[in-house]
Amino acid sequence: MNLAAHLGLRLALVALLCLAGAVAWTLAEARSGLAHEAAVSAERIAAQFGRQPGLGSAGPAARLAGDSPSAAPAVLTLLPGICAEIRLGAEAPRRYCGDWDGLDAAPAGLRAALAPRAEAVTAERAVLYRGRAVGSVTAWPDPQAAASRIWRQVRLAGGLALALAAATALLGWIATARLVAPAGRIVRGLERLETGAPASPLPRFAAAEFDRIASACNGLAGRLAAAEIERIDLLRRLVAVQEEERQVLARDLHDAFGQCLAAAGARAASIEAAAPRDREDLREEARGIEAVVASMRESLRGALARLELPDLAGAGLVEALRDLVAQWRGHVRAGPSLHLDAAGDLSGLPPETSAGLYRIAQELLTNALRHGRPSRVFLRLEAGPGAATLTVDDDGGGDPARALAAPGRGLTGIRARLAALGGSLSLTGTGSGLRARATVPMPA
Template sequence: MSLRYQINIRILFSSLCILLLGGSIAVWQARQAVNEEIDASVSLAAQLIRLGFSQTMFNESDWLRRINSLKETRHLQFQLQTPSGQILNVVQKEAGKSDEERPPQWFIALVGGKHSKTEQPIVTADGKQFTLLIQANPLDEITEVWGESVAFFISLAVLTLLTFLAVHLAFSKALNSIAIIVNALENIEKGRYLEKLPAFSTLEYDSIAKAINHMTDQLSKSQQENRALTQHSLEIQEDERQRLAQELHDELGQSLTAIKVMAVTAAHQKADIQQTTEAIVSISDHLMNVVRSMMHQLHPLVLTELGLKAAIEDLLGHWASRYPDLRLSLDCTDNVDELNQKITIQIFRVVQECLTNIVRHAEANQASIKIQIEHAQEERLRLEVRDNGQGCVGDQIKTGFGLLGMKERIQSLGGEFNINTQPQQGMCIVASIPLTR
C-alpha cells in the first residue's frame, strides 16, 4: 500500500468523523432549541389564558370565539374538554406544511421528542366548567431548525472538503518531492553520480537534497580515485612483470647458459675440472641470491614462517642497512603473530609503503612504528607510523597513489585510516582495524 493511498484514506476517514461529529452536534443543538422554544410557547400560552379568563367571566359564545382566535398561535394545539371527557372543539391551524416543506421523518423523530399536555380549567359566566388542553406541536419549529441545520451541515461539509483538498495538495507536493528524491537514489544505485537534485522550497527536503548531492559528489570523487588507483595498480603490475621478466632473462637466463657451457666444457678431457666447478658454484650462489631477492620482493617468507613482528624487524633492518642516517624504532606486541594472515600481509604492506614514502619524500632522520592490540568496546589492531620529516599541506596528501593504496588496504579490512600532518611537523599515519577471531 503506497503512502499516498494511506494518507488519502486517513484524510477521508478524518473528514467523515468530522462530518459525523458536526452532524451530531447540529442535531443535539436543534433538539435543545426546539425543546426550549416549545416549552416557552406552552408556558406563555398557559399564562396568557390563565390571565385572560381570570379577569372576566365569559359566556359560552364569548370564550368559544376567544378559543378560536388561538388557532394563530404557533407550535400549539388546543382542545376543549367537558368534565365528562367529551371534546367540544378542536382548534388547529388552517394550513399545514406540505410534504416538500416538511423535514425528513428521521429528523423529526430525533429532534421532536415528547412534550406533555398542559390543562387549564375554564369557568363560564353561567357556571359551566371546562378544561382547555394545550398540546405542543413542534413541527413549525422543527422545520425552521431543519433549514438551519441543513445550512450548517452544508457549510461544515464545504469547509471539510476545502480542508481535505488543502491537506491533499500539501501532501501531494510532499510526496512529489519524495518521488524525486527516490528517483535520485535509484540513479545513485545505478552509478549515475552526476545527476543532482534540484532545490526544494521546503526546508527539510532541501536539506535532504543538499546532503544527497554532497554524498554523490563524494561517491563520484571516490569512484574517480578508485579508477585511478586501479589503473595505477595495473600499471605497477605490468611494470613488475616486465622487471621480473627482464631479471629472469638477464640473470637466470645468462647464468643458466653459462652453467650449461661450463658443463659441456667439463666433458672434454683437457678441461680444468676444478676451475669449472668453482665457476659453476659461484654462478649458482649468485642465482640463489637473485632468486632470494625476487622472492622477498614478491612475498617475504619470514612473514609466513616467523610472523608479523619478525617480518617488520627484518624490513627495518633492511632499510637501516641502506640508510644508516635514518633511525628506526619498533614498538610491537608479541601477540600480533596470532593475527589472521590476511591482516598481517596488509599491515606489512602498509608499513613497507610508509617506509618507502619516508625515505623518498619526508626527508626525515627519525621514524617510529607502533603496533598494539587494544581491548576497549571491541578488540582492534592499532598501527601508528610517525616521522619527523617535512610533512605537507593537508590537500597534498590526497594526490599520491601510495597513501591512497594504504587507505584502500585498511578499508578493505573494515578499518579506519587517518593522516595527521602539518608543514615541517612530520606526518603521523594511524590505522585501526577491528579483529574478529
C-alpha cells in the first residue's frame, strides 16, 4: 500500500469516528430536546389548569372542560409528540397526546430500542390553585414520535457528517497524493540509476524534505557517473595493457622458444643423419625427437595465432574473421561446420573496436567448439544504425544460466572488453543450443 492510500485510510477512519461522534451527539441532543419539550408541556398544562375557575372545588364530581381528547383544552398546550397525564384531586387520571403527523416513521428496530428511553424522560409539575397544590401533570415524549424525531435528526446530521467525512477523506487523499508525488519520481530515478540507464537530474521540489532527497540523489548520480567513467577508462587501459602483453609474449615465444625448437629439430636431424648404420635405435630416437619438436611447433603456431592480432587495419575485420574460421576448420576437419556471414558497412569501426570484436569472436568460437558438441556454428557480424553486432549461434546444447555462472575467465574477459567499448553481452538459449550476442556502439 502506497503512502497516499495509507494516509487516505487514516483520514477515512478519522472521518468515521467523527461520524460516530456526530450521531452520538445528535442522539443526546435530541433526547435533551425531548426532555425540554416535555417539561414545557407540563408547565403549560399546569399553568392552564391553575387559572381555571372553580378548580379549588375539584373532586370526584368535577369535570374538565370537554371529556374527549380532541376537545380537551390540555391538548392545545401540548407540543407535538408529547403525551401528558393529568391528576386532579380524587379524579381519575386523564391522558392526552399532542398532534403528530406520523411522517418519517423510524425503523422498527430503532423504535424498539428508543421506546424505553423515551418513556423514561418524564417531567412532572404540580397544579397550583391560589398557592395550593390541587393536582399534578406528568409529561413524556410519545415513543413513536420521539423515535421519528430522533431518526429524522440522525439522518440529517449523519448525512451531513458523512458527506463532510467523504469530502475530507477525498480532499485529504488528493492533497496527500500530490504531496508525495515526488517520491515516485525519486524512486524511478533511483531505479534507472540502479540499471545504469542514463537519467536526467531530478528537479527541485516544493517540499523541503523531498528537495533535500532529490539533491542527495543527484549528487549520488553525479558521483556514480564519474566513478563509471573512471571504471571504463581503467578497463580500457587494462585491455590495452593485456593486448600489449599478448604481443610481447608472442614475440618472446616466437624469438626464444621458436628458435629453441628450430635448434632442437636441427640437432635431431643431424643426429639421425650422422648415426651409424648399425644404430637404428639412435636414428629412431632422433626421429621421435623430431616428431615431438614438430608437434611443439604446431602448438606454438596455434598459441601465436591466438596471441597475435592480425593486420586489422590492412586486411579488415571481416577478412581477419574469415582467416580465424579457416584456422578452426583446419583444427576440426571432422567436426562441426563453421559459417561466417558479414553484413553492413564496417569500415568505420575504430581500431580498438575491431580488435575487441576479433578477440570476442576468438573467445566465443573457442567456447562453442571446446565446451559443447555442436554440429554447426554460425558467426555473423552485422553493422546496424549506430551499433555493430557479433552473434555466435550453435546447436551444441547448454544452459545460459549455467554458462553465465560457470567459473572461468572467458565470459569475464568478454564483459570487460565490452564494458571498455561501451557495449553489452547477452547469452540466450535457442532450444538446440546457445546464442551469444555482443553489441558495441559505432561512431555516427
